[in-house]
Amino acid sequence: MKAGLEVHQQLAVGKLFCACPADLSEEVTDAFTRSLRAAGGESRAVDVAAALQASRGLVYRYEGGPSSCLVEMDEEPPHPLNEAALDAALTLALLLRARPVDEIEVMRKIVVDGSNTTGFQRTALVAVDGELEVRGRRYTIPTICLEEDAARKVRESPGEVTYRLDRLGIPLIEIATGPEIVSGAEAREVAEEIGALLRATRKVRRGIGTIREDVNVSIEGGHRIEVKGVQELRLIQEYVDREVARQTFLLKLRDELGRRHARVPGDPPLDVSGLFREIPSGPFSGAGKGGQVVLAVGLPGFGGLLRSPPGSEERLGRELADHARSVGLRGLVHSDELPAYGVSEATVVALQERLGLSEADAFVLVTDRSHERAFMALKRVVERARVALEGVPGETRDPLPDGRTRFSRPLPGRDRMYPETDIPPIPVTAERLERLRSQLPERPEELEARLARSHGLPLEVVRQLVYGDLVERFEALASAGHPAGLVARLLIQDLPSVPAGSAGTPPFEPSLEILGAVLGAAEGERIAKEGIPAVLAALAAGAATVELAVERAGLSGFSRDDLVALVHKVVEANAEMVRTRGEAAFSPLMGDVMREVRGRRDGREVSDALHAEIARIRARPGP
């Protein structure tokens, strides 16, 4: 197999073509609706993906607020390109040893799913021929682009999709790797490395959705598949591995269909609504009433091949259903899952008769109130079934949270771009490149080395800071005088271990002041290092101050004197054992004391106090 990545990273330098802030906002002050048409590009050819989207005839509703203006509404021409964003893209190009173009031309990439009010995304090629090394392997970086992010979808209802304009126009750096990645694990590593490099510019936005990856996967004999918009880095590996499995399955299926001489006839769908009149519930319950139709089409030679083969999670039935959904149906029913849904064996036989099919054949049923929509759905299903005879169709697929993917649309063709005439070409001058070269940020490996050196931290810890996007907070806290080891542990271990709140509650993101105060409590010996997670959990649960959190975690009011008194009490109670076993008494007694003071006093402090007390008892003359 081979895979390539396209990494899209949002920049935190304002919007690309207007003066709006690059912040998401839940405040909606106005809304309007639009429809889009597939328009001819430079060569007047209508792109297949664009045409498919436009054919759905949707109404798009847009919600505006404090992060959008007339530019996002497509009511005002774009302003000149954001120079800080271009600097960030060029900086990244230099870090990737790429070759910037001499003159940048902003292009319009046709996108008619409504996510851009204009019907196109503005994008520009900034540099080519970069390279990246990850764990000793080299990857090419054919292109680095600067483009505008799309509006974000907030709702979808039949016939209408609602987008929020706040995200539209946020600058994105797009970095594409060559198809040189050969495993899911490697894909994740490359994505992590690119992420670290992007963050090195210190111009990027942070948080969920601010970096998104498109993953291109193909296997020998298969076809390029684009899994678009992966937000969870850790799932990249899963998407790649599952896509390989899916394509492998489809190739085996093709071979089996070939052996069986399966075929996909061009017959129009049959209206079989009459056979479904008596079904009281399920998808067919409304058949024949209120215009609800049931249409059927036969797939000769496909019998038994629409369900999953043993040991596989893949099935052709799901692929066909995804295509039925692409025109707005809930799905389809196929012969391999019947009898079910109230459809009796007798109906199955009757259907086979009507369609002229035998046991070795399959059929597909769709049902909908609109005859036209049901017809369109079956047309898509038949087209998809026909491609199954050839193998893997080139597709764009949506990532699902469980690591699976789902058909979204055919792969867009290359005709989608034409010049953005509202923006003149932008020269990339030698002076500009010289200026950027003179102020290049540290590369991740340089940053690692510096942090390890100046803070005396092990390289493994430093790597976690760099790849976990923790460097800025680490440096802020460490430079405020907090011990580097304690800060690193707080950021790498303690914070991620805070239990997530219930669904819908905002994630726990304590300010630097709060984190500083927590560290201060540990350093001032009010709590032990081990008590930090409990204090953080109390803060996440709503404690207003660190003081209160310490109290709620049950860690307050245990002073050093209290500890000395406790150790004294425990050792005195076990004086006999100390005398007979000597230093060997330490371990059991340490356990006893820690049970009482965990999180309240530091382990090292307890151990010191215990050693001292044991020594005192042993030095005491016997009874």
Added chain:
Amino acid sequence: MSDPSTHDAWNELRALPTGQRVEVSDAAGHTWSGTVVPRHDFSGDRVLQLKLESGYNIGVRIEPTFRFRLLGGGPAATPPSSRPPAPPRAADAGPWIALLTTGGTIASRVDYETGGVRPVKEEREILDFFPELEASGRVQIVPVFDRLSEDLVPEDWRVLAEKIVATFSKGARGIVVAHGTDTLGFTAAALSFLLVDLPGPVVLVGAQRSPDRPSSDGASNLRAAVDVAHDPRIGEVVVVMHAGPSDDRFAIHRGTWVRKMHSSRRDAFRSRNGPPLGFVEGGKVELHPLVRPPARGPPRVDGPIDTHAALLWFYPGLTPERAARFVEGCRGVVLAGTGLGHIGSDHLPWIRAATERGVVVAMTTQCLEGNVEPYVYSTGRDLLRAGVLYLGDLLPETAYAKMVWALGHSPDAAGVAQLLSQDRAGEFHDRHDPRESA
């Protein structure tokens, strides 16, 4: 192909035809290969613009040391359009309307020579852009001009008016005029004065976004304009454009009341001093009672016109000398004065001299809303005494169009002044109702 020691590759590269595939390489051996695309007007010196395989265009600065070689293949053949075929043309029977095209954004497309948009000329191209044009009945397309509206002159208003009358005479039920938006307000006002006894609507329409963009407002504006042109209740010149940022509601403006009030918004056109004449929503035309009904006809052009007229916007610092020079040779001058209709009192001498020569000097307000009123301040009274004609709540542009029309109708100032003061096309508002402000 090129020898750097003897000649500069730029001389040959700059002459390559659009569509030629080429590979250029720099002294270090880095290469760029792509298809030559037309040079952008604002592209830098010695920059060759290429479309790369990826579809991106870039500019390559060609140094004298560069080499190049031509690549085969040429431009990829344009695949046949997968645009849905236009619906079959409506049957010849039944009422029909005409679409007169004059150019402008509504009928333009991207021009790679200038980097801007250029007008389309052919009927086929228009139907290609708007396949749904004939959804509600037959539409005959009549090309009149193919110019952007800033290039139209008053003589064109008369030519357009003649075309409209000729098209009505052939039996059109209504007429849509596709027009650039920049001076659409002027043309709408001029046609309102030039056309009399209209048997149906004359609907001017434009677009603020060119039709090559998926978000163009051209198609939906045109669709609404066609709906209005089919409406049998209207016998006047109107403008139909977006009523707001949404694609589902359109305002119908009287030709003499409308003004482009925003440089780029879809709802740039607004009726001043009162509400629009109606709206189109979901194909339904809703009209204000003020709308002028059709005449029994036949329609005619109430020409001729005289373009010895000027429109002068007063501003602090405008010297009387500059103003006097500006209006030299004019028979009529429309002033866009301040507030209630004022201009610096040092201008009184040239105005007095002009009116004494028989020049008609008329006053409107650059406030764009409200009446001019000479009696409130002494400057107004002085101007009135100097012979300035006060034109109520006419927009400066409407007053100018009316001036051009009126000058053509009377050889003397008194006659022109009389025509200017009379309501000809419903251009004056009798009352300004605060509840009906647009």
